[in-house]
Amino acid sequence: xxxxxxxxxxxxxxxxxxxxxxxxxxxxxxxxxxxxxxxxxxxxxxxxxxxxxxxxxxxxxxxxxxxxxxxxxxxxxxxxxxxxxxxxxxxxxxxxxxxxxxxxxxxxxxxxxxxxxxxxxxxxxxxxxxxxxxxxxxxxxxxxxxxxxxxx
DNA sequence: GCCAACGTTGGC
DNA sequence: GCCAACGTTGGC
Numbered sequence: 001x002x003x004x005x006x007x008x009x010x011x012x013x014x015x016x017x018x019x020x021x022x023x024x025x026x027x028x029x030x031x032x033x034x035x036x037x038x039x040x041x042x043x044x045x046x047x048x049x050x051x052x053x054x055x056x057x058x059x060x061x062x063x064x065x066x067x068x069x070x071x072x073x074x075x076x077x078x079x080x081x082x083x084x085x086x087x088x089x090x091x092x093x094x095x096x097x098x099x100x101x102x103x104x105x106x107x108x109x110x111x112x113x114x115x116x117x118x119x120x121x122x123x124x125x126x127x128x129x130x131x132x133x134x135x136x137x138x139x140x141x142x143x144x145x146x147x148x149x150x151x152x
Numbered sequence: 153g154c155c156a157a158c159g160t161t162g163g164c
Numbered sequence: 165g166c167c168a169a170c171g172t173t174g175g176c
């Protein structure tokens with residue numbers, strides 16, 4: 001069994017915010033349609049910790065902590081013609097897209113902003129802060145995880 | 153709202 | 165297999 005890993009997942013607060021996760025407690029992370037992000041989700045193990053990141057909003061940054069509650073399984077929305085995430089190229093025999101379910105842990109005391117994360121030399125290797133990176137699910141090194149929490 | 157950067161698609 | 169066109173992401 002591999003050791004627990006840490007992750008970061010982006011969400012647009014207008015679509016699904018940390019408060020929405022707090023309210024719903026646990027949620028299937030559907031709609032990921034990028035292979036690299038999907039592959040990372042497939043590596044996630046129950047109990048792994050996740051930074052919840054707000055993207056495409058006034059103050060982008062890390063806003064909370066969640067944990068992996070259910071490991072990867074096929075994302076049902078890919079089979080639903082009425083869903084905006086419908087993928088006609090996917091089939092139930094060979095599902096293309098996966099999701100994990102995440103459970104709310106806590107909100108951070110404050111938003112750790114993208115601006116701060118970018119300015120921090122200890123975090124320069126994170127895909128998050130690299131120019132042009134649009135990856136919405138990424139691993140976070142244990143040292144980065146700890147360092148980010150000291151910023152709270 | 154703009155637009156740079158990126159990933160995917162499809163013609164050839 | 166190349167690459168132009170297109171759609172999307174996400175900071176600003």
